[in-house]
Amino acid sequence: MAYITFKEVSKNYTNGEVAVSATQQVSFEIEKGEFVVILGPSGAGKTTVLNLLGGMDTTSSGKITVDNQEISNFSKKKLTDYRRNDVGFVFQFYNLVPNLTALENIELGAEISNNPLSATEMLNKVGLGERLQSFPGQLSGGEQQRVAIARALTKNPRLLLCDEPTGALDSKTGKNVMMVLKEVANQLGHTLIMVTHNPEFAKSADKVIHMQNGRIKKIDIVENPLHLEALEW
Numbered sequence: 001m002a003y004i005t006f007k008e009v010s011k012n013y014t015n016g017e018v019a020v021s022a023t024q025q026v027s028f029e030i031e032k033g034e035f036v037v038i039l040g041p042s043g044a045g046k047t048t049v050l051n052l053l054g055g056m057d058t059t060s061s062g063k064i065t066v067d068n069q070e071i072s073n074f075s076k077k078k079l080t081d082y083r084r085n086d087v088g089f090v091f092q093f094y095n096l097v098p099n100l101t102a103l104e105n106i107e108l109g110a111e112i113s114n115n116p117l118s119a120t121e122m123l124n125k126v127g128l129g130e131r132l133q134s135f136p137g138q139l140s141g142g143e144q145q146r147v148a149i150a151r152a153l154t155k156n157p158r159l160l161l162c163d164e165p166t167g168a169l170d171s172k173t174g175k176n177v178m179m180v181l182k183e184v185a186n187q188l189g190h191t192l193i194m195v196t197h198n199p200e201f202a203k204s205a206d207k208v209i210h211m212q213n214g215r216i217k218k219i220d221i222v223e224n225p226l227h228l229e230a231l232e233w
């Protein structure tokens, strides 16, 4: 069985009187350590997939397994433990606490997980070893995102889920941030799943899941993923 499986996963929301099918019968598999990009236009259901996989939302129907555990069947308590210990999140907007230093922001995330790594070491890994005591407002956007990446990685999660992590950054900074993210995730053996609008990223992924209107349009296996350095955007 693959490390992550989605089997015919549907998620419906009701917006007042209107029912929305955010995902319909979505099925895919992801292997441990893969770098997977989920691509698709706005409203395609990409964030919904990430939220379901990260245990931030529950399915309407279908089955999700991670490492042979059926997370779509988890109790609320088990889902909370899963979110805390097994999943690291990186969002488009870094969501750092403004009155805590870079180091304190990371330690805050580490405190609620079982098996954290060293926050200082992780800041070194993302190239911010000199900025431990800086507040978010004293850091550039790219630096803040690197703090957010260090925060997610310090939890030592099995899965690293990223939603448009470079969406708020200029292209050069975005590329640097992605290189840091991928390199550290590789070193630590994490499975990295990233939602993006940017098709250029697909060239450096192991697998690309294309979504449209809540469904999987196609899944590409990339034979020779490019190094991020070689991408142009």
Ligand SMILES: Nc1ncnc2c1ncn2[C@@H]1O[C@H](COP(=O)(O)OP(=O)(O)OP(=O)(O)O)[C@@H](O)[C@H]1O
Pocket (backbone or CB within 6 Å): 013, 014, 015, 020, 021, 022, 040, 041, 042, 043, 044, 045, 046, 047, 048, 049
């Ligand atoms: N909590 C919610 N309540 C109601 N509708 C929702 C909710 N979350 C998502 N939806 C709807 O589900 C559909 C899929 O949304 P989703 O955010 O997954 O798309 P997306 O591909 O990530 O889009 P974007 O690229 O714009 O972020 C949209 O029509 C959205 O309005």
